[in-house]
Amino acid sequence: MFGIAVDGVAYGMILFIISVGLSVTLGLMRVVNLAHGAFAMVGGYVASYAAQTLGLPYAAALVVAVALTVLATLPLETLLYRRIYGHANELSQVLLTIGLTFVIVACVNYLFGPTLKRIPLPDALLGTVSLGPKAIPTHRAFVIGMGAVTLLGLWWLLERTDFGIRLRAAVDDPAMAAALGIRTERLYMATFALGTGLAALGGVLGAELLPLEPYYAIRYIVLFLAVVAVGGAGSIFGSAAAALALGVTDTAGKYLIPNFGEFFFYAALILILFRWPHGFFKGRTA
Amino acid sequence: MATHLRTALFGAVFGLALGVGGASAATVKVGVIAPFSGPFAMVGKTFKEAIAVYQAENGKTVGGDTVEFIFKDLDQANPAQSKALAQELIVKEKVGYLAGFFFTPDALAVAPLIDEANIPAVIFNAATSAITEKSPRYVRTSFTLWQNTVPLAEHMARQGIKTVVTAVSDYGPGIDGETAFKTTFEKSGGKVVDTIRMPLKSNDFAPFMQRIKDSGAEAIYAFLPAGPTTLAFAKAFADNGLKEKGIKFFGPGDITQEPDLPALGDAALGITTTFNYSQAHDSAKNKAFLAKHKELFGSSDTVTFTSVGAYDGAHVIYQMIQKTGGKPDGLKAVDAVKGMSWESPRGPLTINPDSRHVTQTIYLRTVEKVDGKLQNTEQAAFADQPDYGYKVGK
Numbered sequence: 001m002f003g004i005a006v007d008g009v010a011y012g013m014i015l016f017i018i019s020v021g022l023s024v025t026l027g028l029m030r031v032v033n034l035a036h037g038a039f040a041m042v043g044g045y046v047a048s049y050a051a052q053t054l055g056l057p058y059a060a061a062l063v064v065a066v067a068l069t070v071l072a073t074l075p076l077e078t079l080l081y082r083r084i085y086g087h088a089n090e091l092s093q094v095l096l097t098i099g100l101t102f103v104i105v106a107c108v109n110y111l112f113g114p115t116l117k118r119i120p121l122p123d124a125l126l127g128t129v130s131l132g133p134k135a136i137p138t139h140r141a142f143v144i145g146m147g148a149v150t151l152l153g154l155w156w157l158l159e160r161t162d163f164g165i166r167l168r169a170a171v172d173d174p175a176m177a178a179a180l181g182i183r184t185e186r187l188y189m190a191t192f193a194l195g196t197g198l199a200a201l202g203g204v205l206g207a208e209l210l211p212l213e214p215y216y217a218i219r220y221i222v223l224f225l226a227v228v229a230v231g232g233a234g235s236i237f238g239s240a241a242a243a244l245a246l247g248v249t250d251t252a253g254k255y256l257i258p259n260f261g262e263f264f265f266y267a268a269l270i271l272i273l274f275r276w277p278h279g280f281f282k283g284r285t286a
Numbered sequence: 287m288a289t290h291l292r293t294a295l296f297g298a299v300f301g302l303a304l305g306v307g308g309a310s311a312a313t314v315k316v317g318v319i320a321p322f323s324g325p326f327a328m329v330g331k332t333f334k335e336a337i338a339v340y341q342a343e344n345g346k347t348v349g350g351d352t353v354e355f356i357f358k359d360l361d362q363a364n365p366a367q368s369k370a371l372a373q374e375l376i377v378k379e380k381v382g383y384l385a386g387f388f389f390t391p392d393a394l395a396v397a398p399l400i401d402e403a404n405i406p407a408v409i410f411n412a413a414t415s416a417i418t419e420k421s422p423r424y425v426r427t428s429f430t431l432w433q434n435t436v437p438l439a440e441h442m443a444r445q446g447i448k449t450v451v452t453a454v455s456d457y458g459p460g461i462d463g464e465t466a467f468k469t470t471f472e473k474s475g476g477k478v479v480d481t482i483r484m485p486l487k488s489n490d491f492a493p494f495m496q497r498i499k500d501s502g503a504e505a506i507y508a509f510l511p512a513g514p515t516t517l518a519f520a521k522a523f524a525d526n527g528l529k530e531k532g533i534k535f536f537g538p539g540d541i542t543q544e545p546d547l548p549a550l551g552d553a554a555l556g557i558t559t560t561f562n563y564s565q566a567h568d569s570a571k572n573k574a575f576l577a578k579h580k581e582l583f584g585s586s587d588t589v590t591f592t593s594v595g596a597y598d599g600a601h602v603i604y605q606m607i608q609k610t611g612g613k614p615d616g617l618k619a620v621d622a623v624k625g626m627s628w629e630s631p632r633g634p635l636t637i638n639p640d641s642r643h644v645t646q647t648i649y650l651r652t653v654e655k656v657d658g659k660l661q662n663t664e665q666a667a668f669a670d671q672p673d674y675g676y677k678v679g680k
Binding site: 004007128139208209215223 | 324325327328331456482483484485487488489490492493494496497513514517518521525526527530545546548549551588
């Protein structure tokens, strides 16, 4: 039982870290960003290239991946995303971002080829750590820690800083915020950068579980959307709670009745959304 | 009614096609249906390259007829699309042969077409035993799950392994593997303590690993389709301490196919598999094949089981064309290669006259690191393995 709980929490934390970027773009900025998976994949590929071909250590590869992904996607914000912000543009958002996903998939396939890529782990993250009677892979423990840090960091950023206050104001009433002298365009750009940076972070940290290949961007997008939908758009704690709930349900289901497969994951998704149609924590933008 | 009309129309069109195409017979076209884009694009690439190697070695003509391969992209398992492509190839391109087929449903879907048009279909991969039962015009040059699993189960029993857990992906070939393993292993005196069927889309394998650990089995038999899930599975096996605990990892060779080995990394070390082809197979024919491949494409790192499937498939098609003198008659062409034996890069092959599937040597291999590169090193060979799954339970 303890084993299931530990594995479930570990899986949930990985789900959280790979979906939290989407929670920022979809939840706070109200952009249905289906290219989230593609940004995560770009981050993963950059890290893989930096670590394997350039021989950078893991931590450096991680930083390079996040930084380069943010730099590469910022022009996209100015050129494309800026035109589709807002409630009325949901169809355009879906069309644009899914198109962007296909373009990125094709580029990655062309540049890196269709084979699986890996990000070599440093020795410190290999092996297992024991938690009482249960041993879990060190890498997973590391991801849990990073997840917790991200969670607290985002909470602090959004609730306790000037940036967070302005951002919340800009999201709630863009016209009023602008009238009060808040530079909403810059604010949106920064938030977009935050979202893609988190996507890249998730792509790198989650690569052990969701291996990198060109179709990563499309293969796992349902998983990301499920976590954000259950958590409630825009709520960081909601996403964390959702990821943990789904992780534990899925793990318990697979352990106890493996032949039912993914049944429990989707059953939990349906039941939670039936009871809380807006997710666990109704987002501040709703 | 609609079906009858379509059949009649189709017959008429094909009849005309024969009338026109039969007169000159200077070019024999072969339609290859396989994934050339999408997540399985690697497969199409290996098919195409292997055919190019075969043509580079053996020329592009057979008895005065030029052989032309036409490639059609089918990016995922999609039987309706497979049928549509086959129809297009037969009616529009007037192909005399169909080939390729990575997924079982895609191969099965063309059975009525090849019977109606009397065209042979040479399967380069699709590995469910039942396929060749569905039409007398199927010939297969790959392997089946039964063919790989039976010698493995017998080997494990001989090693004194008593308890095994099977963990397979929950789809056709996975269940074929599970059945083949359970039947053979229990007949040899072993015990399968748990059978786990994992969803094809699983990402997290930790719960399955915990279950395997708790079952107390000495070894696992695992089968997943080659690709990202296999990688996650092998990693989970190492990461969750099953390897340390001494649980032995066995399975068919799909899980350690050559293109995936670099990504699997050290997690793959020690995995023991049975399969029909290893890039590291030590024979003159294989060395020549790899050398030619490298000469044409710059690298032979991705040469794998789908490569030899296509290479030998091309050989079978060449033989069919030669033995029928380039005249289009599917049944005659298939009859002409029944019982045929030849030497392939993987070893000796014979087409079994009943199952029209290749009888071949299945090798026992272990993943090892040689000169810093992972490879499937052959440990033992089980000669003349037929498709044990042909008409099983019929």
